[in-house]
Amino acid sequence: MPRVYLSPPDVGPEERRLLLAAFDSNWIAPLGPDVDAFERELAGRAGVAHAVALSSGTAALHLALLLAGVGPGDDVLVPSFTFIATAAAATYLGARPVFVDCAADSWNVDPDLVGEELDARAAAGRLPAAVVPVDLYGEPAAYDRLAEHCGRHGVPLVEDAAESLGSTYQGRPAGSFGTAGVLSFNGNKIITTSGGGALLTGSQNWAERARYLATQAREPLPHYEHTAIGFNYRLSNLLAALGRAQLAGLDGRIARRRSVDERYREALGGLPGVSFLPRTVGGTSNFWLTCVVLDPEVFGAERETVRLALEAADIESRPTWKPLHLQPVFAEHLFVGPGRCAAVFERGLCLPTGSGLAPADQERVIDVVCSLHRP
């Protein structure tokens, strides 16, 4: 039986066709007609005026924070419960991430803690340079309250929507909240270009600045003229062609991940000691990953026992994010909150959720998890 992966790329004939069409047209360069079209299609899908296609989601975060004015010595509020890229981007600019706990009813950053932290920092004259909420595993953060707190203090909000393309909050697409939004097309995300990302923004000025900085800050002159230091962050035209085919199939991918999620909830939701990633009130998810929390006392097995049993059956699963405030590299950093995300990390497990997951393979996953339940 073939190995079952957590979230493998799901590509088909249309991806192959567009990729080869770009190849045959000889647009192998970074930039080209597929990059332009991919940007227009992404902007349309995310409901923003501008999308800038980039080499990774991390590059997009870096540029978004740079454009937000983050610089050396600044603080940036980020969730502790996320992938390291969210915080790493702040460190590239010499800024210091300050980690905020998740909410009691969500795995996303707690808007109340963000509000209290901003109030306390405003009183002390130490406001952060930006706040970067993440839409974890596809569930959108509480943007109504987050935007209110940031707006009250004039602090830019950058949305890390790397995991949430296709999700919505209060009817608005993920990626469209804040001064800029960030997408990732890494191999395990809901759509992939094998590697890539995008910066989304309503501001034409930001989009132009992002394109300029992503192409080595080259001035529009025949020779190479530079008045600033930039980066080599643009997406190749070949990969943009792949991305266009993936984006055209986004709704189908969401529908398939939704049925995978529904099957897990139906098969495992009744087991004592099993709970699921909380759903955002007022939001819709792209169902990127299905995550469960296993209470060992009630379920009868530790998360790690379940993960190892799945591995023995050649099934890939992964603990939920290890909180960044517990990462050795951030040992000296501030953490705000009671530590709820650490409790989720101890017990949380992401299950195989790929849009190409065969029903028979999903039953293999379910059988292993059920077999470890000890009443």
Ligand SMILES: *Cc1c(COP(=O)(O)O)cnc(C)c1O
């Ligand atoms: C994947 C991811 C990123 C980084 O995207 P890359 O394209 O891999 O650089 C950033 N933030 C979050 C929350 C992610 O899941």
